Amino acid sequence: MQWLMCPVCRENLGLNERTWGCAQGHRFDLAKQGYVNLHVVQHKHSKQPGDTPEAVDARRAFLSAGFYAPLRQAVEALLAKYQPKTLLDIGCGEGYYTQAMQQHVTDCIGVDIAKSAVQRAAKTNSKVTWVVGTGAVLPVLDQSMEICTSLFSPIPQQEILRVLKQDGLCLVVTPAPQHLYDLREQLFGEVRLHEPEKFVTQLSDDFELIESQVVDAPFVLKQQDIQNLLAMTPYAYKARPEMRQALEQQEQLALTASFQLYLLKKKARAAV
Secondary structure, X not given: OOOEEOOOOOOEOEEXXXXXXXXXXXXXXXXXXXXXXXXXXXXOOOOOOOXXXXXXXXXXXXXXXXXXXXXXXXXXXXXXXXXXXXEEEEOOOOOHHHHHHHOOOOEEEXXXXXXXXXXXXXXXXXXXXXXXXXXXXXOEOOOOEEEEEEEOOOOOHHHHHHHEEEEEEXXXXXXXXXXXXXXXXXXXXXXXXXXXXXXXXXXOOOEEEEEEEEEEEEEEEEHHHHHHHHHHOOHHHHOOHHHHHHHHOOOEXXXXXXXXXXXEEEOOOOOO
């Protein structure tokens, strides 16, 4: 089954050999890496939206080392419990979590606004439908998904409502209050705790919270790992250069990542 939506006319897209097309004649070719670019020019606000190639490469190196594996395992456990068949991963990045989630569903779509990220993701798992696209107009059909996931990504609430089936699920992963506390303390001195509950409040009109859990992942980073972690987070450009440089020069650093998982269910009365 094909779930993609034409970003121009919003009709169903079908795949013919290596081209996605709709009944209105709009055509989108598969790139050689296996993804399709549905981020049309009228939806763009910059020439190179999303993460830089350098940030994408740093994230891939860091995640592939397994430091955030406890989070991936927790996400997979939720999918195994609820067994959705169609999944849309919003802000899939280079595909670390998406390729794991694909193994638990029948149809999996990964979408990200950063072309460089999707190019790398497309090489990880050919069973995922990889798409360059924007959360402002999610490139899937109305009421076609059983679950939408947003892991450290924006939450386009109205678009998620549109694409979710009735009683569909939304999985949000965001930093827990103590996430990377020691790292932030060294970078900024004074640390403001993350406030994950704001997302439940934001979604409360349209979604019912059904599960909540915090996953902690302690680890010790070597110097290159520290540099990769900094390069993949917003902390890199928010910190003063001398603070970042001092941290990057450390030979090792013990940290704990702390993740807040919220699983929400679309309310029957939720209006699109």
